[in-house]
Amino acid sequence: MTAETNFDAVARRLSTQAGALAVAWATSRRLAARRDGARWRNAGLLWPLFAKG
Template sequence: MSGMIQADATASFAAVARRLADRAGKIAAAHAEMRALKTRGDESRWRRADLVWPLFAKG
């Protein structure tokens, strides 16, 4: 059929994988910083939005 829509699943999967890897990196960085602040006994870690909600922070 000539009028059928074709999708490139490989390109779609690559984009999803890239976004998931980016999100995982943000979460891992926030977790590492939280652990470092906890080790130092710094309670400000609970007031930092970029650490509490790493996927919602700007930037």
């Protein structure tokens, strides 16, 4: 049994996910600094890896 893995594709997906997490984290921190409760109502900030698009 052999398994072939396209490591370029894996690295690309991980990089995309890391970028989404970084953007969500920075946005959440900015809203927290302003004491804006909207950060708890934004699904993209709560679950950044599960957002559509």
